[in-house]
Amino acid sequence: MALYYHEVFEQSVRFGIKIRKTIFEGESEYQRLEILDSDRFGRMLVLDGLFMTSEKDEFFYHEMLIQPALCTVPKLERVLVIGGGDGGSVREILRHPSVEKVVMVEIDEFVVNSCKKYLPMIGTAWDDPRLDLRFDDGIAYVKESEDEPFDVVIVDGTDPVGPGVVLFDLEFFRGCKRMLRPHGVLAMQSESPIYFEKTFVETQHKLAEIFETVRPYFGPVPIYSGGIWSWTFASDQVDPLELNEARVAAITPDSKVYNGEVHRAAFAQPNYIRKLIAG
C-alpha cells in the first residue's frame, strides 16, 4: 500500500500525492509546516495540511502570478510582495533587469528559513542585492508603511482559511492600492473558481470597488486539484492585454509556461465565469 498524503481540503473532493518520505516538519507560531518528497512532484511545501508548492509544478503558479502584471505595467522598478515565503515569486520578479528593488513582507520567518534550506531550487534569488526581505505583518505594512510606492504589488498568500483570511479583505486591498503608484498593477492569487467560488467572486467585486480595471485570469496548477486556478489583475490605468512585448520576448525563452499567447489566453472568460461575476 503506497502512502498518500491527502490535502486537508473538505470540499467533497480530495487530492492525494504519493509520498516517498517526510524531509522536515515543524511548527511556527502561525502554522504547521511540512517538507515532503514525492514521486510525481519532487519536494513539496505543505502548510497546515494544504499543498502550497512543489519543485516540479511551481512554475505553473509563480510564472502566472508574476509575469502578467510585470509584462504590462508601464514602468517596472519597484515591486512589493506580500507573502511568498517559498521564494518563487521573488525569483520570477528578479528575472527582469529593470527591477531595482523588491520589498518582500512575509509574516513567518520559519517558512522562509525552511524553504531556503529544503527548497533551494524554488527560491533561487534570496541573495539578490535588490531584495529587501522583511519578516513582518503584510496587513499592517500596507496600511502604515511610509515607503515609496510601488509599480506592482503581488499578493502571494495562502488559502482564505486561518491566517490567510485577511488577505481577501477589502481593507487589505485598500492598503495595497495605497502602496501603488498611479500606473501600478496589483496581482494576486484568487483561488479556484470552482472550489472557492464565493471567495473568487467576492474578490472580483471588492477589487472592483477600488480599481478601474479588474480581470481574473486562469490557468492550471497541477497540485491544486480542481482543474483550474485563478489569479486577479487590478489596475487603474493598465489594460491587462496590452503587453510590453520587449519584456515578454526577454523572459519567454527561459519560462516554462509563460509567453505572450499564454498571457492573452489566460484572460479568456468561460461563460460560467462571466455569469458568476455578473451575479
Place this chain on the structure above:
Amino acid sequence: MALYYHEVFEQSVRFGIKIRKTIFEGESEYQRLEILDSDRFGRMLVLDGLFMTSEKDEFFYHEMLIQPALCTVPKLERVLVIGGGDGGSVREILRHPSVEKVVMVEIDEFVVNSCKKYLPMIGTAWDDPRLDLRFDDGIAYVKESEDEPFDVVIVDGTDPVGPGVVLFDLEFFRGCKRMLRPHGVLAMQSESPIYFEKTFVETQHKLAEIFETVRPYFGPVPIYSGGIWSWTFASDQVDPLELNEARVAAITPDSKVYNGEVHRAAFAQPNYIRKLIAG
C-alpha cells in the same frame, strides 16, 4: 469518516470524490460500470474505476471536445462520433441546426443503456431523429464502412488503457481520415499532457503523419485531476483559429464554457507543451 471513491489511476497521485451512494453497478463484456451520486458533482459515470463524466462538470469536457471542430469546419452536415456512450457529445453536435445526420458508433450498448436510464440530464438528444446510433466496433467501422464521408469525426473514447488503447493507434487515425471529406476536421480527447505525457505527444506526432494541421488545445475538466486536459484538432484544410462566427454566436448563449474567446484561448501553447511536441 466520509466515503471517498478514489480513481484507479496510478500516476503517483489520486483524486477522491465523496460519494453519497451507488446508484447502479454492472458489467458488460467490455468493462465494469458504476453510476455514483456525489455531493460535489452530482451523478457520475465510472468505467473500470476511472471517472468518465458527471452531471455537474460534463460541459467542460463535452463542449470543448465538440464545439471547436464544429465551429470551424466550413460545411457542417454529417458528423461521426466514435464512442461517446454517455450521450454528451451527440447532444452538443445536435445543437447545430445545419447538422443533418450524426452516426454514433459505440461498442458497448450497456454503457448507453445505463446512461440513458441514470444520466438522462447528460444525454438529452437520444431521441433526435438525426441520430443514427449503432452498437458496433468503431475501429472496424472507420476501416471498412462504405458510408458517405463526414464533415467532422469525433473520437470520444476512454483513457489509453484496456479497450481504449486502439483509439490512439495510427491505423485507427488513418481510418478516421478515410471517413472525412477533404475539408473535414477530426477532434479527439488526447489526455492530460502531464499524467499521460507520452500518449499526448505520440498522438500529436501520429496525427501529423496524416493531417496537414494538427493542434492540441487545452482546458480544465474538474473530475480529471491534474489541472489541465487536452483535446486535439486535425485537418487538411481547416485553420482551427478561423471561426464561423455565426455558429459561435448561435450556440454561445446556451453554452456553459464555450465562446469565441475561450475557443481561441484553448489553442495557446505554454512553453513546456511546445518543447514536448518539438521533442
